[in-house]
Each structure stands twice: as C-alpha cells, then as structure tokens.
Amino acid sequence: MAGLDGNKxxxxxxxxxxxxxxxxxxxxxxxxxxxxxxxLLDDPRYNKVVTLSRREAGLxxxxxxxxxxxxxxxxxxxxxxxxxxxxxxxxxxxxxxGSEAAMTRIDHQFVLEFAKAGLAAGATCFAYLSAANADxxxxxxxxxxxxxxxxxxxxxxxxxxxxxxxxxxxxxRANRRWxxxxxFPLLPLLDKLMIGAFTKYRSIPVETLAKAIAAFGCRPGGGxxxxxxxxxxxx
Numbered sequence: 001m002a003g004l005d006g007n008k009x010x011x012x013x014x015x016x017x018x019x020x021x022x023x024x025x026x027x028x029x030x031x032x033x034x035x036x037x038x039x040l041l042d043d044p045r046y047n048k049v050v051t052l053s054r055r056e057a058g059l060x061x062x063x064x065x066x067x068x069x070x071x072x073x074x075x076x077x078x079x080x081x082x083x084x085x086x087x088x089x090x091x092x093x094x095x096x097x098g099s100e101a102a103m104t105r106i107d108h109q110f111v112l113e114f115a116k117a118g119l120a121a122g123a124t125c126f127a128y129l130s131a132a133n134a135d136x137x138x139x140x141x142x143x144x145x146x147x148x149x150x151x152x153x154x155x156x157x158x159x160x161x162x163x164x165x166x167x168x169x170x171x172x173r174a175n176r177r178w179x180x181x182x183x184f185p186l187l188p189l190l191d192k193l194m195i196g197a198f199t200k201y202r203s204i205p206v207e208t209l210a211k212a213i214a215a216f217g218c219r220p221g222g223g224x225x226x227x228x229x230x231x232x233x234x235x
Contacts, residue, residue, distance in 0.1 A: 037051065039210060052067050083122050088111055088128050108148060108152075126162075127161075127164070166204045168204075211235040
C-alpha cells in the first residue's frame with residue numbers, strides 16, 4: 001500500500017489482508033458455482049482461482065487454473081498449491097444421487113475431504129453453501145445431512161468459516177424438475193407470506209446468492225458465521 005509521508009512516497013509491505021491470494025472452488029459446474037466463478041476471477045484479492053471438477057469448466061481466464069480431478073482423491077487436486085481460501089458450492093439431490101448413501105458420499109464425505117485437503121494446503125478460510133433448513137437433529141434427511149456437514153466443518157479448525165443458508169435457489173436449469181416448474185411462478189406470492197422466523201425460507205436468485213458468497217465468503221477476521229436470506233439479499 002502506498003502513502004505520502006511529507007513529500008516522500010512510502011510503500012508498506014503486503015499484509016495478510018492485501019497480498020494476492022489463491023482461492024479454490026469446488027462446485028464450479030453447478031448453478032451457483034457457475035455464477036460465483038466469474039466473480040472470484042474478477043476479485044482483485046485473488047491472483048489465482050483454482051477449480052476442482054470432474055470435467056473442465058470451459059471458461060478461459062488468465063487467473064483461472066482448471067484442474068480435472070478424481071473426487072475419490074480430492075487431495076490430489078491441491079498438489080503444489082499454497083491456498084488461502086476455499087469455496088464450496090458442491091452438492092446434489094437425492095433424485096440425482098439415487099440413494100441416501102450416495103448423497104451422503106457426495107454432500108458430506110466429498111465436502112469434508114475437500115475442506116481437510118484445503119486446510120492441509122494452508123487455507124484459513126472456508127465458505128460453504130448449505131440450506132436454510134440445515135439441522136443435524138432434523139428428522140428430514142436433507143436437512144440433517146446439511147446440518148451434520150456444517151457441524152463437521154466447524155470443528156476442523158478454519159480461522160474463518162462462513163455458512164450460507166439460502167431458501168429455494170431460483171436458477172434457470174434445463175433439467176428443472178416438474179415440481180420446481182410448478183412452484184417457481186408462485187414464489188413471489190409465497191415469499192410475501194414468509195415473515196418473521198420464516199423469512200429465511202424465502203427464495204433467492206442464484207445471481208444474488210453468488211454475489212453474497214463472493215462478498216462475504218472469505219473475509220479475514222470474520223470467525224464462524226451463518227448467513228440467511230436477510231443477510232444475502234443486499235450483497
């Protein structure tokens with residue numbers, strides 16, 4: 001950082017907050033990850049953004065390093081990297097996964113392996129896309145799984161951990177399920193009915209969610225935070 005000291009220009013050495021950083025993103029091919037990746041690439045804090053995917057992201061950028069990895073060995077994706085920040089927008093649905101066991105492997109096991117590998121590579125900050133109803137004690141499988149993943153991330157030892165809990169994510173998807181197609185036109189009305197404690201379940205456009213993750217996801221000194229709809233809409 002440069003400053004004026006009388007008539008003399010002084011240049012201070014980089015600090016943890018302003019030195020170039022390296023971010024790693026898991027989930028770049030998903031609806032939220034596709035919107036988040038360009039925002040991370042445009043973020044002046046980062047001189048490199050690494051994506052870990054089963055296939056190439058298909059985006060070309062001078063700051064992007066696109067790594068194709070085997071998800072059974074996510075640690076290999078961090079080879080040679082000194083990482084600062086990890087972003088995880090990775091996840092699936094039980095309809096796609098096919099079973100609770102398969103979904104647990106994807107939404108829980110892979111996420112934790114990514115987080116542990118990031119820690120081993122030097123990451124101090126982790127941003128995790130969860131769900132509004134996440135609760136490790138829930139009787140609902142999806143909510144319970146997300147809650148269990150949150151709980152496991154909290155004890156890994158990240159200096160800063162930001163958990164994003166959106167309600168229904170509104171995104172244009174070619175493979176949108178029929179129930180979503182029926183429900184989406186009604187969301188403006190349903191959102192107005194969700195007040196008080198139910199406000200956190202309001203829908204959120206995927207672009208708004210991605211902006212919130214980019215804005216609040218990895219800011220040094222934040223500690224452990226959980227953000228809901230109200231926290232994300234003004235990003």
